Amino acid sequence: MLRIEGLKSGYGKSEVLHGVSMSINAGQVVTIIGANGAGKSTLVNTLSKLLPIMSGRIEFDGRDITALSASDVVDLGIIQVPEGRKLFGPLTVDENLTLGSYRVRHAPKAELTDRRKFVLDLFPRLAERATQRAATLSGGEQQMVALGRALMAGPRLLLLDELTLGLAPIVIDEMFETLERLKREGLTMLLVEQRADAALALADHAYVMATGDVVAEGPAPDLRNDERVRKAYLGESDITSD
């Protein structure tokens, strides 16, 4: 579904990704793990076209999308849940969800209603908070809005950047249960996670990134048992230093 080849990108003149290649098949959950500063968010934002591509190629459904704009990419159904949630804080939960459905705003009303019902069924708490300003919600609730907002768009490929950052353990478990459910429903996901153990348990395939490069990849169960990966994501040593 998604193929990335030799992708280089960064900020201004400084190159952060030095030629990343990966691919995601339809229905797959792929996770990217790696230390802070490895370039995971840079990759996700490059895929969403918030950052310019220096070289390389991105293909979606066999179509070259390297030159498309950020909103074109959304139109294709590549939807990002950004790191740090990035809600529209002064707007209500309801308005945030409506903005999420901007991509499908011309769809039949029934479809939009169904989608909202699906999201509110996934996160019943959001129904209670519908008219509350997003900024006034708890961290966990805000993350539900962030994921709910992305689901409102009817994503074909969901990019999740550190969904569980800063959440309480029990909320993290709930989030992973939700992702499990979305996986069962066949949603294709690219999951960037600090909680590598849980991410690898959920994912089909995994990539390990360090300083802007993919340094390891393989089926998630294999990486889960890989000694070097275990060490790296448990923070005992840096994957690149051995």
Place this chain on the structure above:
Amino acid sequence: MQTFGILILSGLTNGSVYALVGLSLAMTYGASRVINFAQGEFVMLGALSTVLFVTTFSLPMVVGIPMVLIVCATVGFLVERLAYRPLVRRGSQPLTIMIGTLACASIMTGTALLIWGPNQLFVPNAFSLEGVTIAGITSTPQQLAIIATFAFLMALIWFMLYRTTFGLTIRAVGIDPAVATLMGIRAETIIAFSFVFSAIVGGLTGGLVGPLLGGHVSMGIMLTIKGFMAVILGGMGSPFAAAAGGIAIGLLEATVAFYGNSFYAEPIIFGLILMMLIIRPTGLLGEWEANRK
């Protein structure tokens, strides 16, 4: 009682003009987080291009005014495309961009000077300037048209911003254009719209107020300042706060001018506003608007 009525009416008329400028400044600010210091120049452009189309080219009002609005929309589009957008794309700070809009103001005044010269021009009136007396208070249809236009545009903007999906996207772009883009919203197009829309409001204001103020190439800056004051006085919260600020300034001005002397009305008003802002730093409605919903 009658003097009071006259005072209110003249305050409302001037206040509506400031409110219209404030409303359009707040509208652009809402989407772009930048104060467009060329906003008053659109009023000037509106007034003087009314002279051009209606007096010079002898077009009827119903044709002339739409032409005026097209001219203003085009110039508004150019300001966004040639000043705002290139600066934003280069990562400029809001302050830099505001200086950019000030440069646009300057260019517009200079160009207007070349076209219309330095003299005050008579701006043809769409509505009658004959006084009509209602309940002992004399006003002119032109005056009433200004107040009505303000009321109508405020209602229109309220509806657009708070009752339509399009308005929701405008507010979202103002909060965070990058995240709005992640929703598939074309943030640059929304911002361009806010500039063009404000330019049209400016042009309409110019066409309406021109007959009362007289058309002059340097009339813009005073209106920008008054509109900006309206925005600050009302609070940056919403276009309606700015509109309320504009009306407040108009009423204050009329009162000071009536009981004192219009010569020192301005320093007194600025002084009062300064005092008000020391007491309520967020403006009259700033806080209320922030807590809305």
